[in-house]
Amino acid sequence: MNFLLKIWRQPSPDSKGRLVSYSVTDISPDTSFLEMLDTLNESLVLKGEEPIAFDHDCREGICGQCGFMINGRAHGPLTHTTTCTLHMRSFQDKETIIVEPFRAAAFPVKKDLRVDRSALDKIIMAGGYISVRTGQAPEANSIPISSEAVEGAFDAAACIGCGACVASCKNASAALFTAAKISHLAQLPQGQIEHKKRTRKLVETADQLGFGACSNTGACEVECPQQISIGHIALMNQEYWKS
Amino acid sequence: METSHSYLRAKIPEGPLEEKWTNYKRNARLVSPANRSSYSVIVVGTGLAGSSAAASLAEMGYNVSTFCFQDSPRRAHSVAAQGGVNAAKNYQNDGDSIYRMFFDTLKGGDFRAREANVYRLAECSGHLIDQAVAQGVPFAREYSGYLNNRSFGGVQVSRTFYARGQTGQQLLLGAYQALMRQVHLGKVTSYTRHEMLDLVVKDGTAKGIIVRNLDTGAITRHAAHAVVLASGGFGKIFYLSTLAMGCNGSAIWRAHKRGALTACPSWTQIHPTCLPQSGTHQSKLTLMSESLRNDGRIWVPARLDEMRPPAAIPEDERDYYLERRYPAFGNLAPRDIASRAAKERIDAGFGVGPLKNAVYLDFKDAISKQGVEEVKKKYGNLFDMYEKITGVNAYAEPMKISPAAHFSMGGLWVDYELSTTVPGLFAIGEANFSDHGANRLGANSLLQACVDGYYILPYTLPHYLAGLSAEDRAISVDGPEFEVAEQEIREEVQRLTKIKGTRTVDDFHRVLGKLLYDYCGLSRSSTGLLEAIAKIDSLKKEFQEDVLIPGTPDRMNDELEKATRVADYLDIARQMCEDALTRNESCGAHFREEFQTSTGEAARNDAEFAFISCWRYGKNGSEMVREPLEFEYVKPTERSYK
Numbered sequence: 019m020n021f022l023l024k025i026w027r028q029p030s031p032d033s034k035g036r037l038v039s040y041s042v043t044d045i046s047p048d049t050s051f052l053e054m055l056d057t058l059n060e061s062l063v064l065k066g067e068e069p070i071a072f073d074h075d076c077r078e079g080i081c082g083q084c085g086f087m088i089n090g091r092a093h094g095p096l097t098h099t100t101t102c103t104l105h106m107r108s109f110q111d112k113e114t115i116i117v118e119p120f121r122a123a124a125f126p127v128k129k130d131l132r133v134d135r136s137a138l139d140k141i142i143m144a145g146g147y148i149s150v151r152t153g154q155a156p157e158a159n160s161i162p163i164s165s166e167a168v169e170g171a172f173d174a175a176a177c178i179g180c181g182a183c184v185a186s187c188k189n190a191s192a193a194l195f196t197a198a199k200i201s202h203l204a205q206l207p208q209g210q211i212e213h214k215k216r217t218r219k220l221v222e223t224a225d226q227l228g229f230g231a232c233s234n235t236g237a238c239e240v241e242c243p244q245q246i247s248i249g250h251i252a253l254m255n256q257e258y259w260k261s
Numbered sequence: 262m263e264t265s266h267s268y269l270r271a272k273i274p275e276g277p278l279e280e281k282w283t284n285y286k287r288n289a290r291l292v293s294p295a296n297r298s299s300y301s302v303i304v305v306g307t308g309l310a311g312s313s314a315a316a317s318l319a320e321m322g323y324n325v326s327t328f329c330f331q332d333s334p335r336r337a338h339s340v341a342a343q344g345g346v347n348a349a350k351n352y353q354n355d356g357d358s359i360y361r362m363f364f365d366t367l368k369g370g371d372f373r374a375r376e377a378n379v380y381r382l383a384e385c386s387g388h389l390i391d392q393a394v395a396q397g398v399p400f401a402r403e404y405s406g407y408l409n410n411r412s413f414g415g416v417q418v419s420r421t422f423y424a425r426g427q428t429g430q431q432l433l434l435g436a437y438q439a440l441m442r443q444v445h446l447g448k449v450t451s452y453t454r455h456e457m458l459d460l461v462v463k464d465g466t467a468k469g470i471i472v473r474n475l476d477t478g479a480i481t482r483h484a485a486h487a488v489v490l491a492s493g494g495f496g497k498i499f500y501l502s503t504l505a506m507g508c509n510g511s512a513i514w515r516a517h518k519r520g521a522l523t524a525c526p527s528w529t530q531i532h533p534t535c536l537p538q539s540g541t542h543q544s545k546l547t548l549m550s551e552s553l554r555n556d557g558r559i560w561v562p563a564r565l566d567e568m569r570p571p572a573a574i575p576e577d578e579r580d581y582y583l584e585r586r587y588p589a590f591g592n593l594a595p596r597d598i599a600s601r602a603a604k605e606r607i608d609a610g611f612g613v614g615p616l617k618n619a620v621y622l623d624f625k626d627a628i629s630k631q632g633v634e635e636v637k638k639k640y641g642n643l644f645d646m647y648e649k650i651t652g653v654n655a656y657a658e659p660m661k662i663s664p665a666a667h668f669s670m671g672g673l674w675v676d677y678e679l680s681t682t683v684p685g686l687f688a689i690g691e692a693n694f695s696d697h698g699a700n701r702l703g704a705n706s707l708l709q710a711c712v713d714g715y716y717i718l719p720y721t722l723p724h725y726l727a728g729l730s731a732e733d734r735a736i737s738v739d740g741p742e743f744e745v746a747e748q749e750i751r752e753e754v755q756r757l758t759k760i761k762g763t764r765t766v767d768d769f770h771r772v773l774g775k776l777l778y779d780y781c782g783l784s785r786s787s788t789g790l791l792e793a794i795a796k797i798d799s800l801k802k803e804f805q806e807d808v809l810i811p812g813t814p815d816r817m818n819d820e821l822e823k824a825t826r827v828a829d830y831l832d833i834a835r836q837m838c839e840d841a842l843t844r845n846e847s848c849g850a851h852f853r854e855e856f857q858t859s860t861g862e863a864a865r866n867d868a869e870f871a872f873i874s875c876w877r878y879g880k881n882g883s884e885m886v887r888e889p890l891e892f893e894y895v896k897p898t899e900r901s902y903k
C-alpha cells in the first residue's frame with residue numbers, strides 16, 4: 019500500500035510547528051501504524067534527517083505511552099484502539115493521512131508528536147489511591163467482595179492513562195480519566211473511607227492543572243481504548259457536588 | 262574466557278529452611294525512625310519491583326529518588342503482564358502449600374536456583390495478595406465474593422490470582438499509586454524520561470548514578486547512600502520479543518562494568534505462545550497469555566503436506582503434540598518444554614501459517630463445552646487483542662502462535678540480601694538472576710518483583726545503611742569519581758553521534774537479534790556459539806565505525822537513545838554466548854544440542870554443573886566465578902512432566 023502522510027513537525031516546545039508531507043510506499047496491510055512510521059523514520063535517518071519523534075513503548079495497547087491524532091481522531095479511525103494496535107489495513111490505499119500531536123492546554127508539545135502528559139500523574143498524586151501502608155494488610159479473603167462490584171471496579175481501573183479522552187474532548191477535559199480512578203476505588207470496600215475526600219481533591223486538581231470542564235458530549239468514550247463509560251463521570255459529578 | 266578459582270557465597274542465614282527468613286529479619290540491623298530521613302536511596306526503574314521498593318522505603322522515612330525512561334512510572338513494562346500472579350494461599354483446597362510452591366518453582370527452574378531464596382518467595386506470596394487487595398487491585402472473584410484462581414504451566418494446583426488479562430497492569434497501578442502518594446508527601450522525587458547511563462563507585466561502594474534526560478539531553482549526577490537497580494529484563498536484545506521497545510540492559514550492564522557480577526546471562530525464556538513473525542516490518546511479537554493454555558489446545562496437522570484450513574482437518578489428522586508427549590501436564594507443560602516441542606514440530610515441517618512457522622492454539626472444544634460467553638469472560642480482552650493485531654476472529658478459527666523471546670532468568674548476581682557484589686548496589690525484580698533457576702514458571706515473576714520490593718528490600722537495605730560508617734554517610738556529587746563518570750558519558754554520546762556512518766541503529770539491532778535467536782535461543786551448540794561470538798565481535802566493530810545517528814546529543818535524540826542501548830546489547834550478547842558455551846549440560850531453557858536424552862529432553866549434569874555461572878567484566882572477555890548450589894532439602898531429580 020502507498021500513503022501520503024502530512025505530519026506535524028515541531029523541533030522544540032517553544033518553536034513553531036507545521037505539517038510536512040512524506041510519501042511512504044510498499045507498506046504491507048499487516049504493518050502497524052507505528053511500524054509504518056518506523057519505516058519512514060529509518061528512511062529519514064538514512065538521509066541524515068531527524069526522524070519524527072513520537073511516544074510508544076509496549077506496542078500492545080496497554081502502557082498508554084503512544085497516541086496522537088490521526089485524521090483528526092485520537093488514536094485514529096477505529097474506536098477503542100490505541101495507535102500502536104492500529105494497522106494499515108484500516109486505511110485505503112493511496113490515502114492522505116494527517117498526523118498531529120494530542121492538543122490540550124495541559125499537554126504541551128515537547129517535539130513533533132510527543133506531548134507532556136505529566137499532568138495526569140499529578141491528578142493521581144492528589145489522592146488517586148487507598149492510603150494503606152505497604153508490607154502488611156488483613157487476610158485477602160476476610161472481606162468478600164461481590165463479583166459484580168469487582169468487575170465494575172475493573173472496568174474503571176482498566177484505564178491506561180493515554181490521554182485520548184482529553185485529546186478528543188472539545189474542552190480538553192480530563193473528566194473521564196479522573197472519574198475512572200474515583201470510580202475504581204469507590205466500588206471496592208477498601209476505597210470507600212477516603213471516597214469523598216478523594217473525589218474533591220482529584221476534581222479540584224484537574225481544574226487547577228488547566229483541564230476543561232465536561233460538557234457531556236461523550237466524544238471521549240468513543241475513543242477510549244479501554245471502553246471506559248461516561249457513566250463514571252455522572253457518578254463523579256454527583257459525588258463532587260455532594261461533597 | 263577464564264575461570265576463577267574463587268567462589269561466591271550467598272549469605273544464606275542459618276537454621277531450617279522454614280526459619281531462615283524469620284531468622285534473618287530477627288537479626289537484621291535497623292535504622293531508627295528519626296535517622297531515616299538523613300539517608301537517600303536511588304531506585305532505577307518504576308516497574309513492580311522499583312515502585313514497590315520505592316514506596317515502601319519512602320513510607321519508612323528514607324528519601325527516595327526514582328528514575329524511569331517512560332514518561333510516567335505507570336508505564337513500566339510490568340504493565341503488560343497478562344496472566345496472573347502466584348500465591349500459595351491454597352484457597353482452592355487442592356493440595357497447595359508453601360512447600361509445594363517452593364518445590365514446583367525449584368523443579369520448574371530445573372534445580373538451578375537457591376533453595377533458601379525460592380522458599381522465601383513462596384513464603385511471602387500470600388502476603389502480597391493481601392496487600393494488593395488492600396490497595397484496590399480488582400482480582401477476579403467467585404460468585405460468593407471470595408477470590409478466584411486459575412492454573413498456570415508446570416503445576417498441578419490452581420494458585421494463580423488474576424485480574425482478567427491485565428494482572429500486571431492492575432498490580433502495577435497499585436504500586437504506582439502507592440508511589441505517587443509518597444511523591445505527594447514529598448518523600449519521593451520522581452524523574453521520568455531519565456535514563457541511567459552509569460553507576461558511580463567510590464572505594465568499592467556504590468555512591469550514585471549518571472543519567473541523561475531524554476527530553477533535553479542534559480546529563481546529570483545523582484548521589485545516594487544506596488542504589489537499587491529495578492530496571493527489568495533485557496529480552497529486547499533479541500529485537501523481536503514480547504518486551505517493550507525501550508526495555509534495555511544498559512543499567513545492569515553499566516553496573517557490571519563498574520564491578521557488579523552478572524549471573525547466567527544466557528538463560529532466556531522463549532515463550533511458547535506469541536504471535537508469529539509475519540514479515541520484515543515487525544517491531545515486536547506480542548505475547549498471548551499462557552493462561553490461554555488452560556482452555557486452548559495446541560496442535561499441528563499430522564500430515565506434512567496439509568493444505569486444508571484448520572476447521573476442515575478431522576480430529577484424527579491432528580497432532581496434539583503436547584498432550585501426546587506430556588500426558589500428565591498436556592497443554593500446561595512448562596514454557597521451555599512447550600517452546601522446544603513447538604520448534605521440533607515446526608523444524609520438522611509441520612508448522613502452519615504462510616511462513617509455516619506457527620502452531621494452532623484452538624478453543625473449539627472449550628467453546629463447545631463452556632459456551633462462547635464463558636470463554637469470552639475469561640479471555641475476552643486477549644481475543645480482542647489478537648483480532649486487533651491479526652485481523653482474525655479466534656472464536657471462529659484457532660489462533661496461530663509461535664515461540665518468542667520473553668524473560669531474562671539471568672541478570673545481576675545478588676546474594677540472599679539482594680545485594681550485588683558492589684556494596685550499596687542492590688538489584689531487584691527481573692534485573693537480578695535470583696529465584697527462577699534455568700526456567701521461570703508462569704506467574705512467578707510478577708510475584709518475585711513485588712516480593713523483592715515490598716517484603717525483602719525493606720529489611721535488607723536498612724540493614725546495609727545501618728552498618729555505614731560516619732565517613733560513608735557523607736554523600737555528594739562532587740569528587741573525581743562523579744567527575745570521571747560524567748565525562749565518560751559525555752564523550753560516549755559525542756563519539757556516537759559523530760560517527761555519521763551509513764547504517765541505522767535498528768539495522769544493527771535486527772542483525773544482532775537474529776544472530777542471537779539462531780545461535781543462543783531455543784537451542785545452542787558449541788560450534789554455533791563460537792561462530793556467534795566471532796560474528797558479534799565483527800558486528801560490534803561495524804557498529805562503532807558505521808552507525809548513523811542524525812542530530813546532536815545535547816537535545817532529545819531518539820536514535821542516540823537507542824544507540825547507547827544497542828552498544829550495550831552487543832556486549833551483553835557476547836557474554837550470553839560465553840555463558841552458554843561454558844555450560845556443558847542442558848538445563849531448563851538452556852538447551853545444548855550435544856547434551857540431550859534419547860527422547861530429546863534436556864540432559865542435566867548435576868555432578869559438574871550444579872552451580873551458578875557468575876561473570877566478571879573484562880575488556881577482552883569475561884571471567885567466570887562460581888556459586889555452588891547446595892541442595893539440603895530436596896533431591897534434584899530428572900525433571901519429568903510426562
Ligand SMILES: Cc1cc2nc3c(=O)[nH]c(=O)nc-3n(C[C@H](O)[C@H](O)[C@H](O)COP(=O)(O)OP(=O)(O)OC[C@H]3O[C@@H](n4cnc5c(N)ncnc54)[C@H](O)[C@@H]3O)c2cc1C
Nearest residue numbers: 306307308309310330339344345457493690691704706707
Ligand atoms: C508481555 C509480558 C507478559 C508477562 N506476563 C506475566 C504474567 O502473567 N505473570 C508473571 O508473573 N510475569 C509475567 N511477565 C513477566 C513480568 O511482567 C516481569 O518480569 C516483571 O513485571 C518485571 O518487573 P520489573 O519491575 O523487574 O521490571 P519492569 O516492569 O520492566 O520495569 C523496569 C523499569 O526500569 C526502568 N528502566 C529500565 N532501564 C532503565 C535505565 N537504563 N534507566 C532508567 N530507568 C530504566 C523502566 O523505565 C521501568 O520503569 C510478563 C512479561 C511480559 C513481557
Ligand code: FES
Nearest residue numbers: 075077082084102
Ligand atoms: S505503545 Fe503502549 S499503549 Fe501503545
